[in-house]
Amino acid sequence: MGRGIILYQSKYGAARKYAGWLKEATGFEAVEVKQAEIGEVIRYDVIILCGGIYASGIAGISFLRKHFDRLKEKQVMVFAVGASPYDEKALEEVKTVNLKGELASIPLYYGRGMWDEEKMTWKDRTLCRMLKKAVAKKDPDTYEPWMKALMSADGKQCDWTDRSYLEPILKDLKKI
Numbered sequence: 001m002g003r004g005i006i007l008y009q010s011k012y013g014a015a016r017k018y019a020g021w022l023k024e025a026t027g028f029e030a031v032e033v034k035q036a037e038i039g040e041v042i043r044y045d046v047i048i049l050c051g052g053i054y055a056s057g058i059a060g061i062s063f064l065r066k067h068f069d070r071l072k073e074k075q076v077m078v079f080a081v082g083a084s085p086y087d088e089k090a091l092e093e094v095k096t097v098n099l100k101g102e103l104a105s106i107p108l109y110y111g112r113g114m115w116d117e118e119k120m121t122w123k124d125r126t127l128c129r130m131l132k133k134a135v136a137k138k139d140p141d142t143y144e145p146w147m148k149a150l151m152s153a154d155g156k157q158c159d160w161t162d163r164s165y166l167e168p169i170l171k172d173l174k175k176i
Contacts, residue, residue, distance in 0.1 A: 002044075002046050002176060003028075003043075003044050003046070004026060004028035004029075004045060004046030004047070004048065004173075005028055005029050005030075005031060005036075005040075005041060005046070005048070006019045006022050006023055006028050006030040006031070006050055007031055007032075007033045007036050007041070007047065007048070007049050007050070007060060007063065008030060008031075008032060008033065008049070008050040008060065009032065009033040009034070009049075009050075009051040009052070009059035009060035010032075010052055010059070010081075011052050011054065011059065011124075012113070012114055012116065012119055013114060014052060014081045014113030014161050015079075015081045015113070018050050018079060018081055018111050018161065019050045021163050021166055022048060022050065022079070022169070022170075025166065025170055026173060028044075028046070028048070029044075033059075033060040033063050036063060038067045038070060041067070041071070042070050042071065042074070044074070045074060045075060045176075046074065046075045046076075046173070047074050047075070047076045047077070048077045048078070048079060049061065049063070049064055049076070049077070049078045049079070050078075050079040050081065051080060051081065052081045052082070052113060053080050053082035053094060054124075055127075056093065056094060056097045056098075057098060058094065058098045061078070061098050061099075061103075064076065064078075064103060064106070065103065068102050068103060072102065076106050077106065077107050077109065077169060077172070078098075078099065078106055078108050078109065079110070079166075079169055080094060080098075080108060080109070080110050080111075081111050081112070081113040081161075082112065082113055083113055083114070083146075083149055083153065083158075083160070084145055084146035085112060085145050085146075085148075085149055085160075086165075087144070087145040087146065090144070090146055091108065091110050094108070095108045107169075107172065109168050109169040110165065111161065111162070111165030111166065112160035112161065112165060114159045114160065115156065115157070115158040116157045116158070128150070131150065132150060132151065132154060135151060
């Protein structure tokens with residue numbers, strides 16, 4: 001497996017939780033992206049970015065973009081965390097938006113996160129409310145998985161994190 005590091009960026013705690021579980025399972029160091037220094041990161045063979053998905057963007061992906069010329073010889077992986085249930089089509093869209101160009105060959109994994117409007121920033125809460133209003137105008141029979149999740153979480157505190165979401169990345173790490 002080699003020496004590895006987990007870089008994480010978490011707004012509400014789910015990505016940090018997954019990074020902690022990955023650390024336990026692998027023995028890799030876990031560091032917040034904002035604390036990461038490329039001079040240190042390039043000393044590792046395996047780099048895992050664990051970040052939440054916000055408006056289709058993966059938190060922390062800018063670190064990989066900025067430094068990819070120094071990381072391209074490493075085994076880089078991304079573990080994205082979102083509120084929606086796993087959906088292949090939606091994950092492919094996230095990959096298309098975030099892992100394009102040089103980053104296209106980076107494997108992407110997914111784990112379901114948390115939802116708590118009380119902990120959200122005013123901006124995030126407002127955007128979610130606007131999105132819910134737009135979705136509410138649609139026929140519920142036509143909802144995509146993320147729409148169902150959004151509408152069912154309304155006003156609730158939900159924690160969908162589960163170690164089982166780590167199984168695919170851990171399986172692939174054993175191959176390295």
